[in-house]
Amino acid sequence: MNFKNMREYLAWIYYQYLLITGIYVLEPWEKSIFNSFLFSAIAMVVYTSYVFVPIHMRLALEFFSGIFGGQPESTMALMN
Amino acid sequence: MTESSATKLLNGEACRRALNRKNANKNGYVKNHCLFQQSQKYRRSGEKKQNATHNPSLYKKPFVESFEETPLLVAVLTYMGYGILTIFGYLRDFLRHWNIEKCHVARERDEQRDFVPLYQDFENFYTRNLYMRIRDNWNRPICSVPGAKMDLVERVTHNYNWTFEHTGNVVKDVINMGSYNYLGFAENTGTCADAAIETTQKYGVGVGSTRCEMGNLDIHEELEELVARFLGVESSMAFGMGFATNSMNIPALTGKGCLILSDELNHASLVLGARLSGSTIRVFKHNNMQSLEKLLRDAIVHGQPRTHRPWKKILIVVEGIYSMEGSIVRLPEVIALKKRYKAYLYLDEAHSIGALGPNGKGVVDYFGLDPKDVDIMMGTFTKSFGAAGGYIGGKKELIDYLRCHSHSALYATSMSPPVAQQIITSMKIIMGEDGTTLGSDRLKQLSENTNYFRRRLRELGFIIYGNDDSPVVPLMLYMPAKIGAFGREMLKRNIGTVVVGFPATPIIESRARFCVSAAHTREMLDTALEAISEVGDLLQLKYSRREQPLSSLGWMSEESLLQD
Known part of the structure; x- marks a missing residue:
């Protein structure tokens, strides 16, 4: 395929999306329902990952550093 | 060499295996006499149904047929697409049910509430919710002869394919x-058209009676004689409708106590005919000779269910070219099986007659076989000859029997003379009897x-x-x-x-x-x-x-x- 500009390329990508999901044959209002469902789902996934991933990362870091990183530098100091 | 002499020559283990096999034979597992054995049991290759030639000795030329496997990702996405469309179908059905949107299709009436529902199966759901959305691709009206080029009537829809309007453009x-x-041969000029016009002037367009009563014209006799000559069979019979040729003649040939072995992709007319006949129908895998042979062997070994009487007749029903797969029947192998197991063969050449073979005589000609090996040669005039109707060819006894027992010979009006003339002229052109090449x-x-x-x-x-x-x-x-x-x-x-x-x-x-x-x-x-x-x-x-x-x-x- 030859594309003159980005816009045409994006239009083609959208066309492929329509064909593969099968919503090419739907009526416009059904298309918008499907799109809004899909995009709200994606948006929720993105939002939840934005909110929760940093917290989980920090907790995981603490957990693993508790296992591997929390050792005193020398065991001799403890004995003294 | 008998089996015992063979076992003597072998060493211990092989001998035991041979004995086991002998026992197995006694138990009724007939294993080694199959004509076509599956060479490898677990074949896994890139092809879904790799129809490589299993018995190359039967073929005179290479038989190449391929059905490339569906890519997995495509299959998954296809199912996903159908899933999405089905969900929207249910949504639309819901809206229609509660009269939120107008329903355009036939539906149950309130008075019929307690009757058996008329519209309630998946295909109906499919028609309403999936086919309707892309209906503009089918049943397009044309306004010229459907030759190599044609003229289409332009139409538009304002309600997503529920109704169409013609714009008046072409x-x-x-x-x-x-x-x-x-x-x-779908032409409105040329030799065939001229001959058909001449015949219309001589005979009119039809006599409105059956062949058995007053509808038998000399042009029909001429046509049947020509078809028999074209096919290389003793006798033949022509019918005015191709679909009825199948669906009405199979019931005349088989009945209760007979077995029909039918390819899974056979045309609806063959399926209808087989069901109407009342015989037992068993379906073998498409063009799969192992499957056919297994069914034949089982039929002969076990006979009819419960009574175990032998089947009165076994009829193998195959098509020449399968119109949805583009595959050609493995006729040499089918004929070998039919001869070995003494079954009858019904060959539907709807698509292959005229289209295959060096002389255009269909799949028999394509494989260079003897037409007499096929018991019932059926075909249509609709495709290659640019006309309408169907024929049955075979032995004279068979055709004479069909003439007085087939429903489509007894009750259907005879073929229209211009149509018969179109077939005669086009068939003569194919045979080279018009003196041209x-x-x-x-x-x-x-x-x-x-x-x-x-x-x-x-x-x-x-x-x-x-x-x-x-x-x-x-x-x-x-x-x-x-x-x-x-x-x-x-x-x-x-x-x-x-x-x-x-x-x-x-x-x-x-x-x-x-x-x-x-x-x-x-x-x-x-x-x-x-x-x-x-x-x-x-x-x-x-x-x-x-x-x-x-x-x-x-x-x-x-x-x-x-x-x-």
């Missing part, structure tokens, strides 16, 4: 890739066109089903939205195609079907191929992973985009 010179016009030119043109079209499509990277010599060329589309998109895009490029989906095919194997004709010129085919290639790029239909392993995921991978 789409001119659409290349016709959808008609079964194999030899290009027009017929053989057309046959040559058809096989050239077929080979060229199939080869080019395969080179372009499409998945093409079927035999290399079959003029029916199915191109796989798979996804439901692509069925609609393909038909519309092709019509935009002035090419009329047939797209096929469920229920005519399995649900994921939607396809476009091209029928190559002798009337197509090389330029027309090139125009069509160019458009197909363009649409194939647009819709990402070039699924084939045969020679270009990298572009298999063409519709996803960035590289292929950049390369293009």
